[in-house]
Amino acid sequence: MERARLAIFLIAIGLAGLAGAQTSTTQPTQPTQPAQVSGVITPAPVAPAAAGGIQGQNIFEVKPDASADPNYARQTNGERAKVQPGNNAPMWRQVGLGVTGYSSLPKSEAPEAGNLIQPFVQYPGSRPTNAGEAWRQVRNNWLIPYGGAFLLIVAGAIALFYFGMGSIKLHSAETGRRIERFTPFERSAHWSNATAFVILAISGIVMAFGKFFLLPLMGGMLFGWLTYALKNMHNFAGPVFAVSLLVIIVTFVRDNLPAKGDLNWLLKGGGMLSEHQVKSGRFNAGEKVVFWGGVFVLGVIVVASGLAMDKLLPGLSYERSTMQVAHMVHSVANILMIGMFMLHIYLGTIGMQGAYQGMKTGYVDETWAREHHELWYDDVKAGRIPAQRTEPAPPSQTVQA
Numbered sequence: 001m002e003r004a005r006l007a008i009f010l011i012a013i014g015l016a017g018l019a020g021a022q023t024s025t026t027q028p029t030q031p032t033q034p035a036q037v038s039g040v041i042t043p044a045p046v047a048p049a050a051a052g053g054i055q056g057q058n059i060f061e062v063k064p065d066a067s068a069d070p071n072y073a074r075q076t077n078g079e080r081a082k083v084q085p086g087n088n089a090p091m092w093r094q095v096g097l098g099v100t101g102y103s104s105l106p107k108s109e110a111p112e113a114g115n116l117i118q119p120f121v122q123y124p125g126s127r128p129t130n131a132g133e134a135w136r137q138v139r140n141n142w143l144i145p146y147g148g149a150f151l152l153i154v155a156g157a158i159a160l161f162y163f164g165m166g167s168i169k170l171h172s173a174e175t176g177r178r179i180e181r182f183t184p185f186e187r188s189a190h191w192s193n194a195t196a197f198v199i200l201a202i203s204g205i206v207m208a209f210g211k212f213f214l215l216p217l218m219g220g221m222l223f224g225w226l227t228y229a230l231k232n233m234h235n236f237a238g239p240v241f242a243v244s245l246l247v248i249i250v251t252f253v254r255d256n257l258p259a260k261g262d263l264n265w266l267l268k269g270g271g272m273l274s275e276h277q278v279k280s281g282r283f284n285a286g287e288k289v290v291f292w293g294g295v296f297v298l299g300v301i302v303v304a305s306g307l308a309m310d311k312l313l314p315g316l317s318y319e320r321s322t323m324q325v326a327h328m329v330h331s332v333a334n335i336l337m338i339g340m341f342m343l344h345i346y347l348g349t350i351g352m353q354g355a356y357q358g359m360k361t362g363y364v365d366e367t368w369a370r371e372h373h374e375l376w377y378d379d380v381k382a383g384r385i386p387a388q389r390t391e392p393a394p395p396s397q398t399v400q401a
């Protein structure tokens, strides 16, 4: 039974990987014929933007110019061409205002194909801005600096904790008797998800923050190739993460349901730093917070917004604003999730003696079970939970109920 579940899960992961390959290698839908944009807008060969682009300002703003015709802002392209041949500013002004032209692309596939540029938006206290530019400002001025600072603060807090208090050690000697904590199926689900998460987190961090700490070290050529490779890995790992997240949620939900002592555990911080930890079942309240907040809520938001950016969420109209909102939601949820899982990874490795062993081998020592999850240990001892849930192990290695 256990083997069959494991096999089905591994096949699902494989299929998810293939779906990722599909997403990553498929080119965006291309029209069979070049799209035409016409109507009120006359196509023009020359764009007015200054060479090198313009940083953070409205390039379509009509600036008063004493030497110009006072009516120049109302001129049509034809009128302007008579006085200044080759100057098609009127057309670009309309483009910049978000005027909808004609496009041969179907509306259902490309709802905004007739708009070369998103319309202007105006936020209280600021001048009108192109919506794409507004999104860029939010990304560069808020998400990147505050998101980066948050991750550095979490990393610093973990380092302070580790170097100040050290890792959480067992208080009694190990007995040598082992209890099965995770079945092969549970471990397989966990490690598939963890691997995909680490790939997604590292590639995401390099894509968002790499230009600050890697670009100066490795130069543009190498950094370009690295981000290109990581971006493709991100596309492959995304679907694997989505499928394994679902399996993780279903597998662990039962033991993460709220229980009587959880509030007490949270109020006392689990007694993690004292001699005796607060009693808990198979998972303590801290783990339950990570499960519901990090795995369930943030995981679902991250997956849904990621699928939206892949244009895979049914029922959404894929306009530029949809992508911008999905991107911002994805970034915020990811930063919080990465912060939360930095703590989880710390406690699952160097932060707590014996925890990693449980997820690596599937077994924990009886002392570890009693000191960290006493109610679960009591259930095992009383025979309410089998100490061995998969294939039988030698009697000397399991707790005698």
Ligand code: HEM
Binding pocket: 181, 190, 193, 194, 197, 198, 248, 252, 256, 283, 287, 288, 290, 291, 294, 295, 299, 341, 344, 345, 347, 348, 349, 355, 356, 357, 358, 359
């Ligand atoms: C390299 C990364 C990771 C490491 C080293 C790691 C380590 C561990 C360890 C040692 C445990 C066992 C804790 C115990 O026995 O109570 C555990 C449990 C668990 N981990 Fe991870 N983990 C990693 C990433 C992840 C990720 C990315 C997720 C989900 C998004 C995740 C979800 C879980 C869940 C659901 C449990 C069961 C405990 C609970 O439900 O709260 N882990 N992990």
